[in-house]
Amino acid sequence: MKTIANYSVSMEILKRYERRAKKHFGQNFMIDPSVVRNIATYSGEGGTVLEIGPGLGALTQQLAERYDRVIAYEIDPHMVEILKETLEDYDNVEIIYQDFLKADLSAFKEPITICANLPYYITTPILFKLMELDIIAMTILVQKEISDRLTAHPQTKEYSALSIQMQYYFDIKTVMKVSKESFHPRPNVESSVIKFVPREHSLPYDEQTFFTFVKKCFQFRRKTLVNNLKTIDKEVNYAEILESLGLDPSIRADYLTLDDYVRLYGALYA
Ligand code: SAM
Helix, strand or coil, rough: CCCCCCCCHHHHHHHCCCCCCCCHHCCCCHHHHHHHHHHHHHHCCEEEEEECCCCCHHHHHHHHCCCEEEEEECCCCHHHHHHHCCCCCCCEEEEECCHHHHCHHHCCCCEEEEEEEECHHHHHHHHHHHHHEEEEEEEEEEHHHHHHHHHCCCCCCCCCHHHHHHHHEEEEEEEEEHHHHECCCCCCCCCEEEEECCCCCCCCCCCCHHHHHHHHHHHCCCCHHHHHHHHHCCCCCCHHHHHHCCCCCCCHHHHHCCCHHHHHHHHHHH
């Protein structure tokens, strides 16, 4: 059994099928076997794993070696055709030819593990789509910029509404850095593998509405928090409310922790 995550093997497959990596589908294939093996090992083993974007099957192959069942969504019909050959020896892999963002995930009733090298052009929408699932753990490879945002702390330029929301649901850790040379074609930026493990969470408010509020607070990053809040309701004296919570009225949105946002939301709407 040939390892697919290998430069010459991947090149030979693409050449034989007369295909090239498609930029519009975010196709950067992993060609470093040790990186791919490490990602699969970080992910875990046993049970069912869900992959988004199997491509030529580099990661899928390693997952199929470790898990009882692999379910993988691929948008590109040419990749689906190739996967029939590259993964023909694995009867525990199911390829679904579909745009993952349009997938009906209601059939996934059991908690599930996720492992993927995500297409960079839709990383955030895919993350939000994955929130529909009951996740055991999620190991994903993303561009460094996204991993920095997902793991960012307050008072850094990477800290955003996305950091707050994802860190509310998960403990998120960068487990590995991956260089551009590990891909074909080479992306312009470095990447990281991050692992998400669900954490205990509860909010006294509707989560969706609360996180929409947090997003509004970050709408214009250069503006102060008060000025962002004014876009919600210009009549409210937000400066006074911030002061009553012991917060400086001239701060920007990135100064507040999740707890601060919970207190602010409570003061405004509870
Ligand atoms: N897993 C392979 C690897 O690591 O070598 C390929 C990863 S490549 C970064 C992203 C893959 O996601 C491509 O195969 C691409 O065709 C697929 N893809 C892009 N958009 C998708 C979508 N909306 N739904 C499912 N797959 C998608």
